[in-house]
Amino acid sequence: MLCIQCFLSLEEANRAIASVLVDLNNRPYRKQSGCRRSVFDEIDRRALKPLPDRPYRYTEWKTVDVGPDYHAEINQHYYPVPYRYAREQVEAHHTAIVEVFRCGPRIAPRSKSNRRGHHTTIETHMPPEHQAVLKGCDPQRLSSWVAEIGPHTAAAIEHQLAAASSPGRRIAPTGACCAEQGLRTRLAGGGLPLRKS
Structure with a gap:
């Protein structure tokens, strides 16, 4: 027995x-x-029916709101969606990858990231005016611009650029520095408008 x-x-x-x-x-x-x-x-x-070609994978579905910056928060990481879906609700399906759906069709497949609180940004998902700003925000141009303001402002911006250039803070697929996210704190907090006229 x-x-x-x-x-x-x-x-x-x-x-x-x-x-x-x-x-x-x-x-x-x-x-x-x-x-x-x-x-x-x-x-x-x-x-009985034949078994599926692929084995079953456990999946979690979540309804999320896309922010005005065209990123959706899924498991405390911000994934990009095409900018035309900003401020809309989407369905997120996540396993080893993250897939975002809007009214049926898949609009954004991504590799899953475990970096909590960080953004993954894709240049092609940005509106054209944001892409133009990104192209004009290369680190050398920003460094020379803030050097005109003063040495302390330049040091603060260099610190922000270094943080933005750290691993996991890059725009895929080109690998360009995500300067606009790294400088968001300085620009929003009034760091750059301190320039004397």
């Missing part, structure tokens, strides 16, 4: 179960005719 045996691995337990399974399935019922095997052949076998 299997209930009194001790198994040290799943494979060992499966072998022991397989050895008694044929006898169990062919054992006649006590209160009705037939056995498990005959009922399976008569009823269940006809209803």
Whole structure:
């Protein structure tokens, strides 16, 4: 009997179960005719469908709001969607990858990131005017611009650019520095408008 045996691995337990399974399935019922095997052949076998080509993957679905910066927060990371979906609700499906859907079609597949609180930005998802700003925000141009303001402002901006250039803070697929995200703090906080007229 299997209930009194001790198994040290799943494979060992499966072998022991397989050895008694044929006898169990062919054992006649006590209160009705037939056995498990005959009922399976008569009823269940006809209803069976082929297994899917790909194995089942556990998936989580989440309804999320896209922010005005065309990023959707999924598991505390901000994933980009095309800018025309800003301020709309989308469905996010995440496993090893993150897929964003809007009214059925998939609009943004992405690799999953475990960097909480960070943004993944894709240049092609930006509106044209943001792409133009990004092209004009190369680190050398910004450095020379803030050097005109003063040495302390230049040091603060250099610090922000260094943080923006750290791994995981890049725009895919080109790898360009995500300067506008690194400088958001300085620009919003009034760091650059300190320039004297």
